[in-house]
Amino acid sequence: MSELLIQAQGIQTYYGASHILRGIDFQVARGETIGLMGRNGMGKSTLLKSIMGIVPPQSGTVQIKSQTMNGRPTYEVAQLGIAYVPEGRGIFGNLSVVENLEMAARPGTRGQRDWTYERVLETFPRLQERLNHGGQQLSGGEQQMLTIGRALMTNPDVLILDEATEGLAPLIAREIWRICSVIKQSGISAIIVDKNWKHVTQITDRNVILVKGEVVFEGSSQALHDDPSVLEQHLGV
Numbered sequence: 001m002s003e004l005l006i007q008a009q010g011i012q013t014y015y016g017a018s019h020i021l022r023g024i025d026f027q028v029a030r031g032e033t034i035g036l037m038g039r040n041g042m043g044k045s046t047l048l049k050s051i052m053g054i055v056p057p058q059s060g061t062v063q064i065k066s067q068t069m070n071g072r073p074t075y076e077v078a079q080l081g082i083a084y085v086p087e088g089r090g091i092f093g094n095l096s097v098v099e100n101l102e103m104a105a106r107p108g109t110r111g112q113r114d115w116t117y118e119r120v121l122e123t124f125p126r127l128q129e130r131l132n133h134g135g136q137q138l139s140g141g142e143q144q145m146l147t148i149g150r151a152l153m154t155n156p157d158v159l160i161l162d163e164a165t166e167g168l169a170p171l172i173a174r175e176i177w178r179i180c181s182v183i184k185q186s187g188i189s190a191i192i193v194d195k196n197w198k199h200v201t202q203i204t205d206r207n208v209i210l211v212k213g214e215v216v217f218e219g220s221s222q223a224l225h226d227d228p229s230v231l232e233q234h235l236g237v
């Protein structure tokens with residue numbers, strides 16, 4: 001099996017007294033694209049935040065490339081090559097597109113410089129047209145492209161996309177899915193959360209479904225296509 005980039009074991013996470021994640025095991029190998037699915041409020045974002053150290057788990061371990069990260073700050077997780085695009089984005093609205101991209105530029109953890117400014121603009125032609133616009137002047141879809149572009153500028157090993165196409169017009173959502181394929185082909189691992197399971201499973205190798213903070217299904221996209229009752233049962237589709 002290829003190198004494990006993320007390995008979470010027995011994750012239990014709380015918000016105050018609310019017990020949200022109830023013993024989750026979750027891993028991402030190099031080059032793998034994973035779909036994280038489940039109805040609203042089942043704990044997908046909380047799992048991503050637990051991995052990033054934003055909402056640290058109360059028990060269990062999070063290892064990034066075999067280093068135990070419990071209690072480590074989020075920037076250290078990022079420095080190990082994990083790029084996180086949160087739900088609702090988070091670009092610098094007062095900086096231009098160029099500035100947003102350039103401030104993120106750095107080689108990856110193995111010195112890789114696959115994603116340059118030029119390649120990001122080639123991949124996101126819409127951003128090319130908006131280079132000098134301020135972040136806050138962009139449409140929601142353009143902001144999402146800029147956030148993904150900025151994450152790619154860090155040459156990550158894993159890209160985490162929470163609610164990849166939430167609230168985007170269908171044409172723009174399609175563009176985001178195209179970009180996800182380009183990212184996959186470039187060899188970056190990804191965790192993708194999105195409500196559109198059809199698009200998700202077209203691109204993912206493996207999928208994990210959460211119900212009330214527990215993993216209830218883990219399997220290939222083919223397995224989900226062969227037995228859609230799993231989706232019916234757990235996602236109501």
Ligand SMILES: Nc1ncnc2c1ncn2[C@@H]1O[C@H](COP(=O)(O)OP(=O)(O)OP(=O)(O)O)[C@@H](O)[C@H]1O
Pocket residue numbers: 015018020038039040041042043044045046047
């Ligand atoms: N900051 C918070 N404080 C308290 N409870 C929270 C907080 N954030 C999320 N929760 C609760 O934790 C549970 C899991 O939320 P989470 O956002 O992880 O779900 P999700 O599967 O990502 O769903 P969604 O698609 O709605 O974001 C929900 O019951 C939610 O209400």
